[in-house]
Amino acid sequence: MMNATIGLIGAGQMATALGQGLIKAGLIAHDQLLASDPSEIARERFSRTLNARATPDNLDVVDWAQIVILAVKPQQMAEVLSQIRGRIGPERLVISIAAGVRCAAILEALGPQTRLARVMPNTPCLVGRGASAYCLAGAASPADGEIVAQILGAVGVAIQVDEKLMDAVTGLSGSGPAFAYVMIEALSDGGVRMGLPRHVATTLAAQTLRGAATMVLCGGDHPAVLKDRVASPGGTTIAGLQALEAGGLRAALIAAVEAATRRAAELAAGA
Numbered sequence: 001m002m003n004a005t006i007g008l009i010g011a012g013q014m015a016t017a018l019g020q021g022l023i024k025a026g027l028i029a030h031d032q033l034l035a036s037d038p039s040e041i042a043r044e045r046f047s048r049t050l051n052a053r054a055t056p057d058n059l060d061v062v063d064w065a066q067i068v069i070l071a072v073k074p075q076q077m078a079e080v081l082s083q084i085r086g087r088i089g090p091e092r093l094v095i096s097i098a099a100g101v102r103c104a105a106i107l108e109a110l111g112p113q114t115r116l117a118r119v120m121p122n123t124p125c126l127v128g129r130g131a132s133a134y135c136l137a138g139a140a141s142p143a144d145g146e147i148v149a150q151i152l153g154a155v156g157v158a159i160q161v162d163e164k165l166m167d168a169v170t171g172l173s174g175s176g177p178a179f180a181y182v183m184i185e186a187l188s189d190g191g192v193r194m195g196l197p198r199h200v201a202t203t204l205a206a207q208t209l210r211g212a213a214t215m216v217l218c219g220g221d222h223p224a225v226l227k228d229r230v231a232s233p234g235g236t237t238i239a240g241l242q243a244l245e246a247g248g249l250r251a252a253l254i255a256a257v258e259a260a261t262r263r264a265a266e267l268a269a270g271a
């Protein structure tokens with residue numbers, strides 16, 4: 001159990017998922033959480049879902065919480081930073097989850113001595129299966145890194161990286177759920193093409209990806225070793241793998257991550 005108070009600026013989807021994960025994991029109690037949001041609907045939904053308090057005033061959160069999580073959309077960040085500027089002392093840890101907002105921009109607004117972490121979460125955080133990366137900046141210490149890892153760990157897996165790798169993280173795990181959905185949909189189409197009912201095909205496809213991912217994450221074997229174990233000589237799987245290679249699946253996935261990374265860099269630079 002953490003004994004810190006946690007404030008969320010922005011009480012939207014991600015803030016609600018994070019708060020829910022923290023309470024469910026037993027890391028904090030309901031009364032250690034406070035969110036702010038100008039939207040009454042968002043506040044009401046947050047309070048109802050989490051049995052936690054919400055306020056319209058961002059400064060209530062900043063003055064109360066020891067850990068302040070900036071959970072607004074990137075385009076709302078400048079406004080929030082200008083509101084809370086001057087109210088964040090060295091006793092607070094600030095965590096930004098806004099995609100593409102660089103640490104330098106936040107430190108410029110809040111001061112270079114701010115204890116800051118920047119996080120790139122992904123949408124499966126909403127179901128407790130996120131793949132997040134974070135970096136530390138300003139006066140953040142390794143102990144702050146452990147706090148960030150604990151918070152993100154409540155909604156999935158979290159890995160520390162250098163900030164220069166954040167665009168690549170965005171290209172892989174940020175955009176990656178969409179790539180995986182296309183793979184699930186295409187596998188399902190294959191099943192339907194071969195006569196399976198759609199709901200059976202989609203369930204089998206999604207569960208197959210989940211099972212394969214769990215084998216990689218839990219077993220420690222390289223994906224190529226696991227693939228070789230499934231492909232017996234002259235068998236069905238090697239026939240399918242030949243079709244995948246002919247269709248260029250590997251090259252397409254590598255190119256997808258590269259394209260998404262380049263676009264993340266362009267967006268962060270304001271293009």
Ligand SMILES: NC(=O)c1ccc[n+]([C@@H]2O[C@H](COP(=O)([O-])OP(=O)(O)OC[C@H]3O[C@@H](n4cnc5c(N)ncnc54)[C@H](OP(=O)(O)O)[C@@H]3O)[C@@H](O)[C@H]2O)c1
Nearest residue numbers: 010012013014037039042071072073074076098099121123
């Ligand atoms: N959703 C994801 O899975 C995901 C994945 C990766 C990264 N992220 C990052 O997480 C952040 C939040 O995303 P989200 O999907 O949770 O967005 P969201 O559901 O739109 O939540 C943001 C909330 O902040 C409110 N807000 C707007 N201006 C504000 C202000 N000045 N002060 C306080 N609150 C304000 C918004 O109200 P209004 O609706 O009235 O504007 C909204 O309720 C984004 O920066 C995004 O890049 C999200």
